[in-house]
Amino acid sequence: MATDRSSFLVKQDVRLSHCSMSAESKEAPTNGDSNSFVEVYSAENNGQQFRKAVKVNLTPSAIPKRRQELLKWNGWGYEDSKFAVRKGVIWFTGNRYPIGELELPYFTQWTKDVFNVDLSKPITPQPPISKFPDPIINTDFMAEIRKCNLVISDDGMDRLFRAHGHTLHDIYILRVGMFARIPDLVIWPDSHDEVVKIVELATKYNVVIMPYGGGTSVTCANSCPEEEKRMIVSLDMSQMNRILWLDRDNLVACIEAGIIGQDLEKELKINGFTTGHEPDSHEFSSLGGWVATRASGMKKNVYGNIEDLLVHVRMVTPTGVLEKHTQGPRVSIGPDFNHVVLGSEGTLGVITEVVLKIRPLPACKKYGSIIFPDFESGVNCMREIAKKRCQPASIRLVDNEQFKFGQALKAEPSFFGHITDGFKRFYVTKMKGYNVHKMVVATLLFEGEQSTVENQEKMVYEIAHQFGGMPAGEVNGQRGYTLTFVIAYIRDLGFDFNIVAESFETSVPWDRTLSLCRNVKGRVAAECKARGILHYLMTCRVTQTYDAGSVVYFYFAFNYGDMPDPCHVYEEIEEAARNEILASGGSLSHHHGIGKVRKKWYRQQVSSQGVHLFRAIKHKLDPTNIFASGNLDSGELKAKL
Amino acid sequence: MSSNGSPSQIAEGTEQAEDRQKAANAAPQLQDVLRHTCPSPAGPRVLSTFRNILDRDSCDLVWVTKEWRPQQVTLHARTRTTAKIRQDVISSPKMQHTIEQQLSSQNEVPKEALWRELNDILIEMGHTQTMPVVRWFGYVLSKIMRKIYSGVFVNEESIARLRASIGNNPVIFMPSHRSYADFLLMSYVCFHYNIMLPVIAAGMDFVSMWGVGRLLRDSGAFFIRRSFGNDKLYWAAFSEYVQTLITAGENPIEFFVEGTRSRTAKSLCPKLGLLSVALEPYLTGQVSDIVVVPINISYDRTLEETLYSYELLGVPKPKESTSGLFKALNVLDEQYGRIHIDFTEPISVNKFFGDLRSPKLMRPLHLPHQITPDESTRIIWLANYVVRQQQKNAVISLFSLAAVVITHHVLTKPRNQLLNMHQLTRQVASLKSAAESFGALIDCRDNLEVSLQNALHIHKSLIVTSKDGQVQVKNVAAAQAPIDPAKMKGHSLQDKTLQVGVPMVMLQHYVNQTLHLFICPAIVSLSVQQSINQGSGMKDDVFARYLFLRTLLSHEFILHKAWETMDFEQSIQQLQKLGVLDESLHDSMKLSLGSNSHLHQILCQLLLPFLAGYSSACSTMLEVPAGKTVSLNEALKSTQARLEKLLLSAQLNHHYSLSLDLLTAAVNSLSSMGAVIKNKENGKVLYSPNSNRLRQVTQIVGDFLQLVAPICRKSQDEQARLFITQAKARL
Numbered sequence A: 001m002a003t004d005r006s007s008f009l010v011k012q013d014v015r016l017s018h019c020s021m022s023a024e025s026k027e028a029p030t031n032g033d034s035n036s037f038v039e040v041y042s043a044e045n046n047g048q049q050f051r052k053a054v055k056v057n058l059t060p061s062a063i064p065k066r067r068q069e070l071l072k073w074n075g076w077g078y079e080d081s082k083f084a085v086r087k088g089v090i091w092f093t094g095n096r097y098p099i100g101e102l103e104l105p106y107f108t109q110w111t112k113d114v115f116n117v118d119l120s121k122p123i124t125p126q127p128p129i130s131k132f133p134d135p136i137i138n139t140d141f142m143a144e145i146r147k148c149n150l151v152i153s154d155d156g157m158d159r160l161f162r163a164h165g166h167t168l169h170d171i172y173i174l175r176v177g178m179f180a181r182i183p184d185l186v187i188w189p190d191s192h193d194e195v196v197k198i199v200e201l202a203t204k205y206n207v208v209i210m211p212y213g214g215g216t217s218v219t220c221a222n223s224c225p226e227e228e229k230r231m232i233v234s235l236d237m238s239q240m241n242r243i244l245w246l247d248r249d250n251l252v253a254c255i256e257a258g259i260i261g262q263d264l265e266k267e268l269k270i271n272g273f274t275t276g277h278e279p280d281s282h283e284f285s286s287l288g289g290w291v292a293t294r295a296s297g298m299k300k301n302v303y304g305n306i307e308d309l310l311v312h313v314r315m316v317t318p319t320g321v322l323e324k325h326t327q328g329p330r331v332s333i334g335p336d337f338n339h340v341v342l343g344s345e346g347t348l349g350v351i352t353e354v355v356l357k358i359r360p361l362p363a364c365k366k367y368g369s370i371i372f373p374d375f376e377s378g379v380n381c382m383r384e385i386a387k388k389r390c391q392p393a394s395i396r397l398v399d400n401e402q403f404k405f406g407q408a409l410k411a412e413p414s415f416f417g418h419i420t421d422g423f424k425r426f427y428v429t430k431m432k433g434y435n436v437h438k439m440v441v442a443t444l445l446f447e448g449e450q451s452t453v454e455n456q457e458k459m460v461y462e463i464a465h466q467f468g469g470m471p472a473g474e475v476n477g478q479r480g481y482t483l484t485f486v487i488a489y490i491r492d493l494g495f496d497f498n499i500v501a502e503s504f505e506t507s508v509p510w511d512r513t514l515s516l517c518r519n520v521k522g523r524v525a526a527e528c529k530a531r532g533i534l535h536y537l538m539t540c541r542v543t544q545t546y547d548a549g550s551v552v553y554f555y556f557a558f559n560y561g562d563m564p565d566p567c568h569v570y571e572e573i574e575e576a577a578r579n580e581i582l583a584s585g586g587s588l589s590h591h592h593g594i595g596k597v598r599k600k601w602y603r604q605q606v607s608s609q610g611v612h613l614f615r616a617i618k619h620k621l622d623p624t625n626i627f628a629s630g631n632l633d634s635g636e637l638k639a640k641l
Numbered sequence B: 001m002s003s004n005g006s007p008s009q010i011a012e013g014t015e016q017a018e019d020r021q022k023a024a025n026a027a028p029q030l031q032d033v034l035r036h037t038c039p040s041p042a043g044p045r046v047l048s049t050f051r052n053i054l055d056r057d058s059c060d061l062v063w064v065t066k067e068w069r070p071q072q073v074t075l076h077a078r079t080r081t082t083a084k085i086r087q088d089v090i091s092s093p094k095m096q097h098t099i100e101q102q103l104s105s106q107n108e109v110p111k112e113a114l115w116r117e118l119n120d121i122l123i124e125m126g127h128t129q130t131m132p133v134v135r136w137f138g139y140v141l142s143k144i145m146r147k148i149y150s151g152v153f154v155n156e157e158s159i160a161r162l163r164a165s166i167g168n169n170p171v172i173f174m175p176s177h178r179s180y181a182d183f184l185l186m187s188y189v190c191f192h193y194n195i196m197l198p199v200i201a202a203g204m205d206f207v208s209m210w211g212v213g214r215l216l217r218d219s220g221a222f223f224i225r226r227s228f229g230n231d232k233l234y235w236a237a238f239s240e241y242v243q244t245l246i247t248a249g250e251n252p253i254e255f256f257v258e259g260t261r262s263r264t265a266k267s268l269c270p271k272l273g274l275l276s277v278a279l280e281p282y283l284t285g286q287v288s289d290i291v292v293v294p295i296n297i298s299y300d301r302t303l304e305e306t307l308y309s310y311e312l313l314g315v316p317k318p319k320e321s322t323s324g325l326f327k328a329l330n331v332l333d334e335q336y337g338r339i340h341i342d343f344t345e346p347i348s349v350n351k352f353f354g355d356l357r358s359p360k361l362m363r364p365l366h367l368p369h370q371i372t373p374d375e376s377t378r379i380i381w382l383a384n385y386v387v388r389q390q391q392k393n394a395v396i397s398l399f400s401l402a403a404v405v406i407t408h409h410v411l412t413k414p415r416n417q418l419l420n421m422h423q424l425t426r427q428v429a430s431l432k433s434a435a436e437s438f439g440a441l442i443d444c445r446d447n448l449e450v451s452l453q454n455a456l457h458i459h460k461s462l463i464v465t466s467k468d469g470q471v472q473v474k475n476v477a478a479a480q481a482p483i484d485p486a487k488m489k490g491h492s493l494q495d496k497t498l499q500v501g502v503p504m505v506m507l508q509h510y511v512n513q514t515l516h517l518f519i520c521p522a523i524v525s526l527s528v529q530q531s532i533n534q535g536s537g538m539k540d541d542v543f544a545r546y547l548f549l550r551t552l553l554s555h556e557f558i559l560h561k562a563w564e565t566m567d568f569e570q571s572i573q574q575l576q577k578l579g580v581l582d583e584s585l586h587d588s589m590k591l592s593l594g595s596n597s598h599l600h601q602i603l604c605q606l607l608l609p610f611l612a613g614y615s616s617a618c619s620t621m622l623e624v625p626a627g628k629t630v631s632l633n634e635a636l637k638s639t640q641a642r643l644e645k646l647l648l649s650a651q652l653n654h655h656y657s658l659s660l661d662l663l664t665a666a667v668n669s670l671s672s673m674g675a676v677i678k679n680k681e682n683g684k685v686l687y688s689p690n691s692n693r694l695r696q697v698t699q700i701v702g703d704f705l706q707l708v709a710p711i712c713r714k715s716q717d718e719q720a721r722l723f724i725t726q727a728k729a730r731l
Helices: A105-115 A139-147 A156-161 A168-176 A192-205 A261-270 A287-293 A375-387 A400-408 A423-431 A450-466 A474-496 A510-530 A566-583 A599-621 B007-011 B014-037 B060-064 B082-090 B093-107 B111-125 B131-148 B156-165 B181-192 B212-219 B232-248 B273-283 B305-313 B322-333 B373-392 B398-412 B421-437 B448-458 B495-533 B539-552 B561-578 B597-606 B608-623 B632-648 B660-672 B691-708 B716-721
Strands: A083-086 A089-092 A151-153 A185-188 A208-212 A232-236 A243-247 A252-256 A310-317 A320-322 A350-357 A364-372 A394-398 A440-448 A499-509 A536-545 A549-559 B050-052 B151-155 B171-175 B199-203 B221-224 B291-299 B338-343 B395-397 B441-443 B463-465 B470-475 B676-681 B684-689 B723-725
Touching: A083 A474, A089 A105, A089 A474, A105 A400, A105 A536, A105 A549, A139 A185, A139 A192, A156 A185, A168 A474, A168 A499, A168 A566, A192 A208, A192 A232, A192 A310, A192 A350, A208 A350, A243 A261, A287 A350, A364 A375, A364 A450, A364 A474, A375 A394, A375 A440, A375 A450, A375 A510, A375 A536, A375 A549, A394 A400, A394 A474, A400 A440, A400 A474, A400 A536, A440 A450, A440 A474, A474 A499, A499 A510, A499 A536, A499 A566, A510 A536, A510 A549, A510 A566, A549 A566, A566 A599, B060 B131, B082 B111, B082 B232, B093 B111, B093 B232, B111 B221, B111 B232, B131 B181, B131 B212, B151 B156, B151 B181, B156 B338, B171 B181, B171 B373, B181 B199, B181 B212, B181 B291, B181 B338, B199 B212, B212 B221, B232 B273, B273 B373, B291 B373, B291 B395, B305 B495, B305 B660, B338 B395, B395 B398, B395 B495, B398 B421, B398 B441, B398 B448, B398 B463, B398 B470, B398 B495, B398 B597, B421 B441, B421 B448, B421 B470, B421 B495, B421 B561, B421 B597, B448 B463, B470 B495, B495 B539, B495 B561, B495 B597, B495 B632, B495 B691, B539 B561, B539 B691, B597 B608, B597 B691, B608 B632, B608 B660, B608 B684, B608 B691, B632 B660, B632 B684, B660 B676
Parallel strands: A185 A232, A208 A232, B151 B338, B171 B291, B199 B221, B395 B441, B470 B723
Antiparallel strands: A083 A089, A151 A185, A243 A252, A252 A350, A310 A320, A310 A350, A364 A440, A394 A440, A394 A536, A499 A549, A536 A549, B050 B151, B291 B338, B463 B470, B676 B684
């Protein structure tokens, strides 16, 4: 079925392994020629179609098989990058990010002001775990798998690494305890065909498969159901990271689902293209994961969300491969089963290959920012911009708390000079009458042709002016976006000082955006008060705009003092906040997905008929529940239908 | 007992029975909610936490000019000018939709005219709270209050509790409403405690009073027309105005859930309109919670006491006018005792409703919210709960207890047997301990005798104590100028009826202040007695009778269905403790009377004017020929006439039965019991009897009335001799 691509692929290190893989077994080095295009005939899709170009990326993935060698085993991101405390001042280690190796005196002060932390008293997490639950082994399955020449591992750390995502609960457990259930075996398939084989065997021997992409879920979607007694295989898709072909005329590319965002963009960039899909997790999250969770990218205004980008998708299920046999740009053929795959969260099968739209790299990329006297005028301005459909690639409005937080993350005083009363600060607060404790900022990213960007800029700033907004420079805008990737590292620092933190999101009609933000903040404040939580941060930003509504993203963090189970307290408060979101007209999720943490609301969002329909699909595609991640549907059919 | 069916069956049509079932099913749930919402207070309420705010360190001038930094209602609040609020209402999606889409196209009225009309409505409605006026007004009020009141006592514990629960969500103050003074008092108290001043919903009647309307407006009142029926524009403007106040959360909103001043001193059945409108932002998810604070304002002596008496008997209420107000200023020569104000435990609507808001496909905000049956049930609960909280947090004056004793004496003792101070004190003491066991906080600061004398002194215009210690009622109506019969709202009562009636109704005003404590025990006592007389005494038989009376009186007292079992059980326990019921019986399913027959008698007697009035209302309606209808007014008039005859012939001796308020409740009650049928013809409400059912009800009410009819009957003339006449009565 697939072309014989092995001849121009780097031979993957294939070996059977019971013990952990040694360092020498890492990827073979690249031959340096990552730009080679080869004209071939493809046998795919019944061999009917002619492919103009097949591109193979010869660069290995930025993420190794043994992820723990590059990434933290119990926290976010790269091992060498983190917030740390040196002589009472917080700084950021490593030089992968713009604030690397810089001391952050304002941020240090900010953590004291907001969270009342004592930086001299860090809490140490448990050392790397060495004792793991005994794996449940299905011997017949193992015997067959061994015959298949696959890369596998039953090393404890490999298994543990794939037992979680980055939900607060997951990381908290890694710091203080152990999961009740972790995968029993990790398999790194190398191709669609290998996946088909593995799923066949799993189905034959009743073994559970949990696909694993980037492992960045924040909904406990990667967690193994504790009550699962069958053998659980984690299917690590990271080695399926090739761009199988790239079609310059039609602007589409066929890509293996395991590729992570930064690799995908790196490869496309070499050829002058981009997908434009840039979720905040795109350093680590995978294409398959995006499809499986209906991901959304920061620049969706220009490029669209994953469902807009996706042209074709293959999903391997226990009863066969689900795919469309057409690549028409838009079709009128009954319900669109791409949408069965999109958002299926690993419950129906494994996504192996995706045909995505691509775009030429933009000629012009420009940042910008606007300050508003208060959140309400900012929201009204966003609404107007969305109404006129002149949104730049990205437009985000952060509230006052987040604005101040952003200012605090600066290494030295600049535009708003956190401490100094520089001229600009004087100008903004005194001359223009902005209140430092009310003002908010919108950050902008323009992409496109030079002239388009200029027009857009003009329109946006004009509208902003009507709502009391004032341009605040490119640098502030750029900082806003570059900091995005760093913010995820802060939670690990918080853990060291009695602070638990998490984010959650929703989408909401325009006329309810403002009241939703207020209500959720108010509800969280009340819940904190009821629990005696004095030091907390509850902040939001309007992070996307649509014709019919907006997306609101919340960060919530609190100093838990001496509470015995802060994670549970957090979950209770988030549940209250989610109820408030729903009651205020917001949705259950905009792009994080359902996973396990939001299952309880699934039915009321999709109706009982919706749940029936989902179950019918599940039953047909996966009758023996091989894909038993337990995401989306709680499986309890209540009597009151 | 009537053979036509058990009292409980008669009490209810099928519809009501279903309602009751629903309420009963939901009741345990509510109890849970209430436990959650309202943790029982640390201890019993005590007078020592009340502080007299007139008794302050700074002089009035310093006080009113203090720096104004009030505690904010919500963090997001922005102070808006009157014009800005008006602008916000006008530009709201709801108003835009109402005018652009609905009214102008349906009625073919030009939009411009509608927008102009809206603007006029909003100007007429809008409040214009301005601090200088508030301060100046506060100064004058301080002076007046110092003159007529011996203290304005505020429960400072409740203020602390209030402070702790505001800051996050919109706040609604719901004070009890007994007097015009309520309007001013709340703002006065808030000013004193640095709480953001409330914006107050007031009836339109004030606007026409020259100067007063403006003054109230500047102090934060906004004005709502008393009735605006189908005026969609007005309705939209009014609801949007209230809702913008809620969602913006700048000020607490204050309104009286009873709808109007209670002339009877009993709580009125709560009105749901304004409450529903105010809760809509919560139900539609625009705010995450609303804090409702029921407030009790207890007066030792009501400013309007005489006025109310006349009004209840049917003497027309003078139109509110400024000159009338000045005439009323002669109240300044009198003493009105103390005022007690208690902010009860703030209620989180979200918790009370059990987070009822279901995530559903929400309608856009410009469309009116359709209240679901479930929401409606909860709103009714909430409204009733608010009123009960007001009642529970009353401070009962000793005079109210004295009024019970005096009334009982007047009705039951021979005319030559006057009540002396000694007897009064003794009886008040025993009634006090009964009331306290029902949860009352009695205003008795010194020893009982001194406190009672002080309390009587406040009411010396109604009750006098002679040198030899005889206690008598003054005939306040003696020198009343002749009343033009044409102006009588009810039946044109004879002068001699009024002479006894006015003071008796005034006295009943203070009896009524205690009835929320006694009503359930009274109903239970009477039911037990009747059940025993009929040879039963079984608990479920008693409960059936109790249900009948409760249903009958549900327009008279706050007797929400959801609480009927709880109230019943509680009353039985209390009555057993007090010895009114025998608690020594081993059979827990059987009830019998105990040794405290005096208290039993007093309790049952409390129901007399109501049963007598209701009984006459029944008879009146029975006389309406089949197929004919009467208006409410006609029914009231002929019932009053019937009652007056009974009074004159000594078949009845309680003049409070003449109360139009009571008789209106009677007709409404008969209507909801299905004994009379309510029809609307050309916008007029007319009643006709449902003969079979009405006959049954009449029979049962009559049976109950028999039991409470006084042991000693006196004619009206005889009764009048118990009174001493007063040269000048004030109106």
